[in-house]
Amino acid sequence: MAHLGSRRGRALALPVGLALTASLGFLAPGAASAAELSDAPATVASFSGPKLSYVVNVEGGRWTADSVRKSIAAAGGEVVISYDQIGVIVVHSQNPEFAKTIRQARGVLSAGATRTAPLSVQSDDSVDEGAQTLSAAEAKAAAAAATDGQDPLEPLQWDLPAIKADKAHEKTLGSSRVTVGIIDTGVDDTHPDLAPNFDASKSANCVTGVANTTAGSWRPNKGESDHGTHVAGTIGAAKNGIGITGVAPGVKLAGIKVANPDGFFYTEAVVCGFVWAADHGVDITNNSYYTDPWMFACKNDEDQKALIEAVTRATRYAEKKGTVNVAAAGNSKFDLAADKITDTTSPNDTTAVPRDVDPSECFDYPSMLPGVVTVSATGAKGLKASYSNYGMGVIDVAAPGGDRTEYQTPDAPAVNGRILSTTVDGGYNYKAGTSMASPHTAGVLALLKSTHPNASPAALKALLYAQADEHACTNPYDINADGVVDAVCQDGADKRNGFYGAGIVDALAAVK
Numbered sequence: 442m443a444h445l446g447s448r449r450g451r452a453l454a455l456p457v458g459l460a461l462t463a464s465l466g467f468l469a470p471g472a473a474s475a476a477e478l479s480d481a482p483a484t485v486a487s488f489s490g491p492k493l494s495y496v497v498n499v500e501g502g503r504w505t506a507d508s509v510r511k512s513i514a515a516a517g518g519e520v521v522i523s524y525d526q527i528g529v530i531v532v533h534s535q536n537p538e539f540a541k542t543i544r545q546a547r548g549v550l551s552a553g554a555t556r557t558a559p560l561s562v563q564s565d566d567s568v569d570e571g572a573q574t575l576s577a578a579e580a581k582a583a584a585a586a587a588t589d590g591q592d593p594l595e596p597l598q599w600d601l602p603a604i605k606a607d608k609a610h611e612k613t614l615g616s617s618r619v620t621v622g623i624i625d626t627g628v629d630d631t632h633p634d635l636a637p638n639f640d641a642s643k644s645a646n647c648v649t650g651v652a653n654t655t656a657g658s659w660r661p662n663k664g665e666s667d668h669g670t671h672v673a674g675t676i677g678a679a680k681n682g683i684g685i686t687g688v689a690p691g692v693k694l695a696g697i698k699v700a701n702p703d704g705f706f707y708t709e710a711v712v713c714g715f716v717w718a719a720d721h722g723v724d725i726t727n728n729s730y731y732t733d734p735w736m737f738a739c740k741n742d743e744d745q746k747a748l749i750e751a752v753t754r755a756t757r758y759a760e761k762k763g764t765v766n767v768a769a770a771g772n773s774k775f776d777l778a779a780d781k782i783t784d785t786t787s788p789n790d791t792t793a794v795p796r797d798v799d800p801s802e803c804f805d806y807p808s809m810l811p812g813v814v815t816v817s818a819t820g821a822k823g824l825k826a827s828y829s830n831y832g833m834g835v836i837d838v839a840a841p842g843g844d845r846t847e848y849q850t851p852d853a854p855a856v857n858g859r860i861l862s863t864t865v866d867g868g869y870n871y872k873a874g875t876s877m878a879s880p881h882t883a884g885v886l887a888l889l890k891s892t893h894p895n896a897s898p899a900a901l902k903a904l905l906y907a908q909a910d911e912h913a914c915t916n917p918y919d920i921n922a923d924g925v926v927d928a929v930c931q932d933g934a935d936k937r938n939g940f941y942g943a944g945i946v947d948a949l950a951a952v953k
Contacts, residue, residue: 488517488536491559494650496708496751497543497552499528505548506530512546521709522651524716527754531650531709533560540744553747555708556734558790586854592678592686594869597861599821599851600675600841604881605949606688609888612952614680614691616891621676621694621883622723622764624714625669625730626704627661628696629865632670634678634685635694643695643721650709652717659696666704667864669696671872672729674863675880676887684869685861688884688948692891695723705733705790708748711807715755719762724890726759727883728768728813729876731805734788736773739803753810760812765890765898767883768808769842769875770817770830774928775800777809777832778939800832809835814886814902817940818842818878820849821858823912825928825940827920829875833931833939837902838909840881840946843873848920881946888951908951909944911936 497513499506506525513520517536524530528550536542543552584593590610601607620643627646630639646658661667677694678687697717699710711732718726732738732752738745756766775782777800784803785795800809808815817839818826825831826844846858859871882905889901896904914930918940921927930940937943 488534490535490537492533492535493539494521494555494560494707494709495532495534495540495543495552496555496712496747497530497532498550498747498750498754499530500548500550501528509546509548512549513543516542516546518543521649522713524712524755526716526720527712527758529712529751529754531712544743551743551747551750553744555748556705556790557788558734583854592680592682592684594685594861596854597856598685599855600843600860600881601686601688603819603821603823603841604688604885604946606884609948609952610680610686610690613888613891615677615689615888616894617691617693618894619689619692619725619887619890620723621689621692621887622697622714622718622726623669623673623676623694623880624697624699624711624718624726624728625672626666626700627659627669627698628673628694629660629667629670629863630696631660632674632863632865632867633683634681634863635670635673637679637681638677638690638692638694640693640695643693643723644697645717646698647710647713647717648698648701650713652713659698661698661865662702665702666700667870668729668876669698669700670865671862671870672727672876672880675860675877676727676884678863685863688881689887689891692887695721697726700730706730707734708732708751712751712755715752715759715766719759719764723764725765725767725883725886727880728766728807729874729879730769731771732807734790736784736787736789737782737798737800737803737805739798741802749804749806749810752806756807756810756813760898763898765814765886765901766807766812767814767816767879767886769879770808770815770836771805772828772874772876773830774828775830775832776928776939777805777830777835778931779832814838814882814905815942816840816875816879816882817942818844818873818875819941819945820844821851821855822849823945824849824915824920825918825930826873826875826878827927828873829878831928831930831939833933833937836939836942838882838905838943838946839912839941840878840885842875842878842881843871844920845873885946885948885951888948892952904951905946906943908947909942910947911944912938912941914938914940
């Protein structure tokens with residue numbers, strides 16, 4: 442079987458196809474203060490280098506931003522959009538010295554290229570490993586095992602009882618006044634399990650860094666990853682007698698597409714996604730990706746420091762506006778609290794250069810940013826998933842993300858150790874990864890918000906952590922039973938630990 446991939450933002454670790462389908466009966470600036478190129482001086486300095494995208498982080502308010510825009514033009518930059526709410530300007534430039542030049546301008550705190558490949562170049566490093574097909578006969582058997590009140594494929598969803606979501610549904614399915622935004626590869630809202638709960642008014646395509654609200658722009662195009670659609674189903678697939686059931690099947694879903702056609706999540710798109718969510722009343726965002734092209738962006742690098750700053754501003758802005766941000770911890774088996782991690786994959790849009798990084802200075806973001814809920818993954822036996830990152834003081838909570846069936850086999854009638862959810866074109870498939878754990882947590886937070894509609898993000902996070910089911914360290918941890926310890930779980934003084942944080946999320950407690 443193929444090795445688990447390290448990416449969260451594409452078709453991730455161990456997807457398994459389920460051969461089932463169901464029949465289905467202009468550039469908008471969004472909420473940004475869209476200071477476009479027309480606001481800059483008419484003459485922009487001309488350069489002939491490769492066109493790159495940049496973020497420029499401004500000190501001060503709107504008037505400072507106006508001044509900086511003039512400096513941007515003088516340095517050969519074209520303003521794509523200016524998010525004056527957070528002081529971040531997205532720029533395109535063919536000046537090879539643009540970042541160095543603009544950093545010297547008055548009012549600029551930091552600036553950096555969001556990628557190492559030119560805008561006209563797109564690399565393909567998508568991941569689609571270990572595909573297997575579940576036969577229609579097996580699916581039919583699952584439907585026959587469904588009890589009253591269960592959707593046909595719910596018996597295959599071992600992950601729901603693992604967090605007591607099945608019991609929570611006896612009390613409530615969640616409120617339609619609560620919206621979860623899936624910041625991801627796009628959501629196929631035509632899926633019959635997603636359509637009843639989808640809110641197009643809060644959905645957008647942020648791939649360019651500017652929110653596009655054209656109808657359907659938030660969907661993955663043909664051939665693009667179904668990752669966001671899978672995540673959406675885990676959070677809020679409707680309880681409607683079709684397919685699967687989500688953790689919070691009564692809440693609303695919004696698709697916020699930030700991945701380009703090759704599956705890259707660049708900073709300008711991620712910033713747009715958080716700002717859009719904040720300004721459109723999204724209560725929770727799910728972020729099952731890291732921001733490309735650096736698995737870890739380091740503060741001692743001028744470009745990477747600017748990227749961290751831009752996304753940090755966006756996540757903080759969202760939380761101040763009432764949004765709880767949830768993110769996947771990653772699938773590389775890294776101890777995120779270690780003194781050193783070897784990153785061999787960055788930058789991933791051109792040529793990777795192996796490097797040792799200090800995770801206290803180099804961040805997998807947004808998951809390691811302040812205020813973001815960081816989620817590790819568990820398998821069907823409740824143990825840390827074989828691939829999941831971990832780390833004392835980094836992991837906040839754990840949730841089902843699935844694992845190899847031979848490592849953690851679910852109880853019958855479930856047959857697969859991965860997570861079953863929705864895919865494009867009305868189908869269903871299995872995937873495993875912290876990408877799948879994060880939406881379970883987002884779903885529990887949606888139930889909490891439904892139960893406590895006036896609770897602040899800080900209060901909701903506090904409830905999430907307090908209600909989580911404590912899970913002791915599982916040492917020695919030898920997940921593949923080969924006699925070699927695969928990871929070491931550290932205990933903390935506050936009953937948290939490096940594998941499970943405060944514990945495994947609890948949907949039933951969220952609705953009491």
